[in-house]
Amino acid sequence: MTQPVLSVRDLRVEFPTRSGTLVAVDGVSLDIAPGEILGVVGESGAGKSMTGMAVLGLLEPPGRIAAGEVRLAGARIDNLDERGLERVRGREIGAIFQDPLTSLNPVLSIGDQLVETIRVHTRCDRRTAREQAVAALTAVGIPAPTTRIDHFPHQFSGGMRQRVVIALALCANPKLVIADEPTTALDVSIQAQITALLKRLCKEHGTAVMLITHDMGVIAETADRVAVMYAGRLAEVGPVLDVIREPRHPYTRGLMGSIPSLRSRVDELVQIDGSMPRLDRMPPGCAFHPRCPDAGPRCARERPDPHPVGTGAVACWLEQGGVNGG
Amino acid sequence: MLAFLVKRTANAALVMLTVAFMAFMIFRFVGDPVEMMLNEQATQAERAELRERLGLNDGFAMQFVRFVTNALQGDFGISYRNQQDVMKLIGERFPATFELVIVATILSLVVGIPLGVITAIHRDSWLSDTLQMTSIVGVSLPSFVVGIVLILIFSITLGVLPAFGRGDVVQLGWWSTGVLTPSGRAALVLPAISLSLFQITLVMRLVRAEMLEVLRTDFIKFARARGLPARLVNFRHALRNCLMPVITMTGMQIGNLIAFALITETVFQWPGMGMLFIQAVTFVDIPVMAAYLVLVSFIFVAINTVVDITYAVVDPRLREDAAR
Numbered sequence: 001m002t003q004p005v006l007s008v009r010d011l012r013v014e015f016p017t018r019s020g021t022l023v024a025v026d027g028v029s030l031d032i033a034p035g036e037i038l039g040v041v042g043e044s045g046a047g048k049s050m051t052g053m054a055v056l057g058l059l060e061p062p063g064r065i066a067a068g069e070v071r072l073a074g075a076r077i078d079n080l081d082e083r084g085l086e087r088v089r090g091r092e093i094g095a096i097f098q099d100p101l102t103s104l105n106p107v108l109s110i111g112d113q114l115v116e117t118i119r120v121h122t123r124c125d126r127r128t129a130r131e132q133a134v135a136a137l138t139a140v141g142i143p144a145p146t147t148r149i150d151h152f153p154h155q156f157s158g159g160m161r162q163r164v165v166i167a168l169a170l171c172a173n174p175k176l177v178i179a180d181e182p183t184t185a186l187d188v189s190i191q192a193q194i195t196a197l198l199k200r201l202c203k204e205h206g207t208a209v210m211l212i213t214h215d216m217g218v219i220a221e222t223a224d225r226v227a228v229m230y231a232g233r234l235a236e237v238g239p240v241l242d243v244i245r246e247p248r249h250p251y252t253r254g255l256m257g258s259i260p261s262l263r264s265r266v267d268e269l270v271q272i273d274g275s276m277p278r279l280d281r282m283p284p285g286c287a288f289h290p291r292c293p294d295a296g297p298r299c300a301r302e303r304p305d306p307h308p309v310g311t312g313a314v315a316c317w318l319e320q321g322g323v324n325g326g
Numbered sequence: 327m328l329a330f331l332v333k334r335t336a337n338a339a340l341v342m343l344t345v346a347f348m349a350f351m352i353f354r355f356v357g358d359p360v361e362m363m364l365n366e367q368a369t370q371a372e373r374a375e376l377r378e379r380l381g382l383n384d385g386f387a388m389q390f391v392r393f394v395t396n397a398l399q400g401d402f403g404i405s406y407r408n409q410q411d412v413m414k415l416i417g418e419r420f421p422a423t424f425e426l427v428i429v430a431t432i433l434s435l436v437v438g439i440p441l442g443v444i445t446a447i448h449r450d451s452w453l454s455d456t457l458q459m460t461s462i463v464g465v466s467l468p469s470f471v472v473g474i475v476l477i478l479i480f481s482i483t484l485g486v487l488p489a490f491g492r493g494d495v496v497q498l499g500w501w502s503t504g505v506l507t508p509s510g511r512a513a514l515v516l517p518a519i520s521l522s523l524f525q526i527t528l529v530m531r532l533v534r535a536e537m538l539e540v541l542r543t544d545f546i547k548f549a550r551a552r553g554l555p556a557r558l559v560n561f562r563h564a565l566r567n568c569l570m571p572v573i574t575m576t577g578m579q580i581g582n583l584i585a586f587a588l589i590t591e592t593v594f595q596w597p598g599m600g601m602l603f604i605q606a607v608t609f610v611d612i613p614v615m616a617a618y619l620v621l622v623s624f625i626f627v628a629i630n631t632v633v634d635i636t637y638a639v640v641d642p643r644l645r646e647d648a649a650r
Contacts, residue, residue, distance in 0.1 A: 082556060094551075103544050103548040104548070107640065109642075120555065168548075
């Protein structure tokens, strides 16, 4: 197997607060191969964005990486100082955020923002950078890029702005892009376009993607593999088709059951009762057991770790010797 | 953009007309100018003749129109006290005040903006806390106290800077400037510091508050995520978004500074418009007071207009809206 472009091992993200330490991400391990699209799916607060921010070194204080390591093409990046991180961000790891309306600086033209980013990473002169910027805008499908380059963010629609954001994220040819809910803030009709664009560009450049979303549909269309997160932990990882066809973790099954299908007629969609536990009220054992239809006594006592099953890995006692033992 | 300019200028003109009206009313309500201009022995014929010459027998509206027309040409009449052309008196004093205020403004921006950025970036460091504390002291000290303390330290104890006056001035046409001579520059230091101290703390606190706000936004996070160096993120992306309120405040404060300069000028015996005004008040020299009022208002209004237009230049969104 080739060396993964990103390797996260036992990542733990903590937020020290006055009333105790909150653990937002707990023992997460992920690998992303070069050119691979890994979907990270989960409810709000499941720790998927936190994982992405931790990789970028952009956790908001007082949030911090408390344990584990992040390796980019084999080299550790979680212990870099701000200077070192500046060299990684943009150049090695690009980022796309949720809201294109607020991601761009309103007082600088998109050309200024592109040229500046390109020049920081490639040390070329202004004219070359501008040519590259026009090329980048063309690549993301902005019409008339030579005039549009001098326009300001407010002169673009939401979908066009997200295209600009993608151009900015990819302009230094990073090995990996962390796309945090890149389509959530957009109209449904635009979502598919943006997803397809992102997928096409990354395939062309061999860029790996960590696609963070709560939309299972986007994952199914786009990702090669999927990681399901629940309450800051990994529930299940595997190739996207296998996970969709044969989800092994009860939470994943619940997620799949809640997606309407065009082919099979169902009268009622399955829903998972209850809600995800708050970070300061984490139950002992498996975090999902209070909502789990298959939970046994062991689930409330011991916490399951992801365990290789078939083509992926699952953190559930059902797959590791039963829910009653232990 | 053009429609915006026209609208803004028309606004300014209306405000100036109102101010001119108020200045004009001073003439009518603060006693009879003829009484003040002639001595007690003047005959009735002389009074009538002066009254006719000043146009005081004309209707109210006619007189106002004449006042505005004259004011537009820079003619505010003759000072009661020293029988000189008012505009000439102010023209002699204006450069002194203007240089003082401009130097104080530049000082407050040059010192205040970096301090604001630094205290915002290193939010919880001892340096930031110390600066914050100092700035509270700076805000609460009255400028005459600051002036006197500065004189005590630098002029009396250390003897390095002059305590009063403007030093040697050079005439550039009608403009007398102190910045071209060493003694003029030395004389400018203490009054400028004393005048700008309050401004520095104001600018610093404003920039700090704005920076803290802007640093939380998504576009700053995205700029950092693109690997832009901290210097670029802080000073180009963040600071630029903070400048709007700073420009507004600086603009408004220039008007305030001219008013504050009155106190500073008195402490440092600075021969500016403030001193002229104080003297005019003591002698009920109405033409000088009226001219001062109109001129200071004009500066206020002009600055505000320029500030509004500058907005449109700094913030492209405003430019669009105005054009629509």
